[in-house]
Amino acid sequence: MPEDIGDLCKALRSGALTAEALLQRCFERIEKLDGVLNSFVAIDYAGAENAARESDKHLAQGKARSALEGIPLSIKDNLLMKGVPATWGSRALKEFVPEQDELPVARLREAGAILIGKTNVPELTLEGYTANDLFGVTRNPLDTRLTPGGSSGGAVAGVAAGLVPAAIGTDGGGSIRRPACHTGLVGWKPSTGRVARALGFPAILLDFEVIGTATRNVADAILLDGVLKGSHPLDRRSLLREAPSRRSGNPKILYIPRFGDSPVDPQITNAIDDFAERLAGLGGDLVRGKIVFDLDLANKIWRIVSRSGVAYLMRQYPNLASLGGVSAQVMAEDGNTISGADYVEALEGVAALRARMRDVFADYDFILTPSAAALPWPAEDAYPDRIDGKTAGPRGHAVFTGWVNIAGLPAISLPVATSKDGLPIGAQLIGAFGDDDALLMFSKVAMGG
Incomplete structure (x- = not known):
């Protein structure tokens, strides 16, 4: 069927x-x-x-x-x-x-x-x-x-x-x-x-x-x-969304294979390199580049917003304080150390990141990265603590995705390869804010229709 x-x-x-x-x-x-x-x-x-x-x-x-x-x-x-x-x-x-x-x-x-x-x-x-x-x-x-x-x-x-x-x-x-x-x-x-x-x-x-x-x-x-x-x-x-103006000619794609010194599994890097070449073969104007925003700022925003959110939930749902799991308890404790001034600083950081991405997408149509920095790991483990032989923290495997949410941008993960052990590898394509339709149609073409 x-x-x-x-x-x-x-x-x-x-x-x-x-x-x-x-x-x-x-x-x-x-x-x-x-x-x-x-x-x-x-x-x-x-x-x-x-x-x-x-x-x-x-x-x-x-x-x-x-x-x-x-x-x-x-x-x-x-x-x-x-x-x-x-x-x-x-x-x-x-x-x-x-x-x-x-x-x-x-x-x-x-x-x-x-x-x-x-x-x-x-x-x-x-x-x-x-x-x-x-x-x-x-x-x-x-x-x-x-x-x-x-x-x-x-x-x-x-x-x-x-x-x-x-x-x-x-x-x-x-x-x-x-x-x-x-x-x-x-x-x-x-x-x-x-x-x-x-x-x-x-x-x-x-x-x-x-x-x-x-x-x-x-x-x-x-x-x-x-x-x-x-x-x-x-x-x-x-209610209020303005579609971006489209660039003429072939799509210009910024390919960022790595964010600073954050580790990436070499099999993933090789697979996304091959996919980048595929996009170039389809007429994409491919530019290989480096990270275009402040990753430390994005990580700080993520911690402040998410941990404050859990602390807030503990107030809204009192049972969480006694029945919530260990991870939720730890997040809430961290959230309770964050001040109102910290939160306002994070909001300013959100605005700055969104403005930065507006400027980037004035020059590019799409951004290409890996979807994840690591292949799947043991089901009981919260995260892989090593990637490519290097120590990785809780968000090390997720380095390529969280900033997209902060920026409010559309993004898609496409299955483009498998590892030597048959595990899937995904490529992430990101578009300008509001340019969802163009991103979806380009992704369809990139995957062969």
Whole structure:
């Protein structure tokens, strides 16, 4: 049976496949495979079955509500889905069941997508692997000894294993792009404000975190983006967006293979070098360069915003203080040492980084980097402590992604190679703020259509 959304859409509309049959196939694969992977943490059997029957009625009448009519999707566990637990990976929220959908989830439901259930995350979605005290460890379908990354680890594991055709996740610092990279998928992160958000958990990462997707190809990412994108009065950030002016001629691409002295696995470097040559062969004007922003400033902003956010959550959800995991407790303690003046300094840094990237994209159309600095590591470990034989800290593997969120830029991870052990390697393409459509179309061309 076809796996791509585009193929499934054709089968559903031709009558060769029904939404109910497709849903049952997903349930069967989850039952067979997910005991080892631990992708899903809650499944809405009754709700999904009712939605599939409704989709079949629409399809039979030739009145599909969108291209997603009858397509099963998973929802990351930090997003609110009516009637299904939303734990954010924390024991403190084990009993929380939302009474309404978060805005993007509602948009998917209205489009006829079949929302199967929720996928596993690290607690509070602030780590680069996927494990928590409530649901345990999620594993990579390509090698179950290894992590699929995080925080959208459950989401990508389900897609890579064929449990669902695609997954909806969030990306606050690379949380879709790196897991997609580690599982051989396409990970899409739109510009801040492209997908309106409201009615969800507190935004502890300012506007850094956006709704995105994990898919098997760029065409499916474009299809999902077409349904998800759009403004809404509940999200003022979504209302005012100005598309950048496009440069004429061949796209000019700034290739940055390394950020300063941060280590990168040599197999990754070689693979992205080859992909860069592929882009040049497609007519791209490729310029090899160095990091174009202050990495120390970006790291400082990330620490201040994320740790302050966790400290705030401890006030909002008192149970976190007693039931939160060790990592959440440590983050909150750090957050409590941060002053209001520190936070204002971080906000000024955000503005400076965004202004800097405006200047960079006056000269370039796209930026190319690796998606991650390391290949997948053991599933139980929070991060690889060594990369290319050098000591690496908690964010060493994630050095290429977090700054993109701070800058609010669109970015995509593309599966471009495999390691000598058969592990996937991803390339990250980044566009100017608001230039999402051009980035998606260029990515489609770069991947051969």
